[in-house]
Amino acid sequence: MPEPTAPIPHEPQDEAPQSAPELLEELAHMYLRTVALPFPRHPATFGWQITAGTLAALAARLLHHVQSTDPAVAAEFARLHHGAYGDGPHPIAVGRWLEQNIAEPAGADLAQWSAEAKQAAKDAREYTNAPTAAGKLGVLLGDDALSLLISGLGASWKEWDQHGSTRRRCFLPGCTAEFDLVHAWSGEGDAQGKGWQSSTAVGFACPQHTDIFWTGENQHVPAWTSTGDDSAALECTCGWSTGTVEFRGHGITLYQVHALQVLRAAT
Secondary structure, eight states, rough: OOOOOOOOOOSSSSSSSOOHHHHHHHHHHHHHHHHHHSSSHHHHHHHHHHHHHHHHHHHHHHHHHHHHHHHHHHHHHHHHHHHHSSSOHHHHHHHHHIIIIITTTTTTHHHHHHHHHHHHHHHHHHHHHHHHHGGGGHHOOOHHHHHHHHHHOOOHHHHHHTTTTEEEEETTTTOOEEEEEEHHHTTTHHHHHOOOOTTTTTEOHHHHIIIIIISSSSSSOEEEEOOOOOOOOEEESSSOOSSBBBBBHHHHHHHHHHHHHHHHOOO
16 A cells, blocks of 8 residues: 655646635635525535535634644645645646545546546436426435525525515416425425426426426426537427527527427417
8 A cells, every 4th residue: 555645736836825824714715605695596506515615614624633733734735725826736636646545545446436427427417407306306405405595594484485585486488386495395395396396497397387398298308508618508308409599598488488389289
């Protein structure tokens, strides 16, 4: 088993790296940002934000301990975090360190780990693109995130209901069906979200229109596909597409028109 290797800068420093106390302050701000409302609406973005907060909290505790026991080592870690040009450690250097100090001692193949990571990324994209039952969103978010959402960092359930911030309507124009999002997430109001589905592409669909468009025999499930640096297309499983659009709202409106045309053709 190889000896653990120290973090070695891969290039000369262009500017003075932050000190360990400065990095601790940055980690504190990072953690507080990850738990501040409002949360992002996209499940994948939300998941990574919560993960970043967990890692920031862990890194802060570890660095604080190292700073209190060996400031020189703490300064070295701050220099590693800063990187040669202020953009963090070089991915190649990190990969080499992971291979020598974690993968090889564990008898694992870093290339296999990388392949599994790529597959997990593909699976996650497919999962978040697929419509999700409204009641299951609470399971995806987790208890800690739900408690923050429900409390609103001070707002009561009654206040949330009065302001209507938790009410969600069906994406289809003309449909007035709605349900209470937080009650459905928490499990206390199962009837609230029963049959509803959530799509990261266009929003929520009521039970009737979920069956028609997303889970029935002839499905019309939407998903965004990148077409350039600042543009994307909203595509349907039936083959329809918005074509390239620059604004999310534009694409959603075109999909709503498509859904209305499908509905009209079926009646």
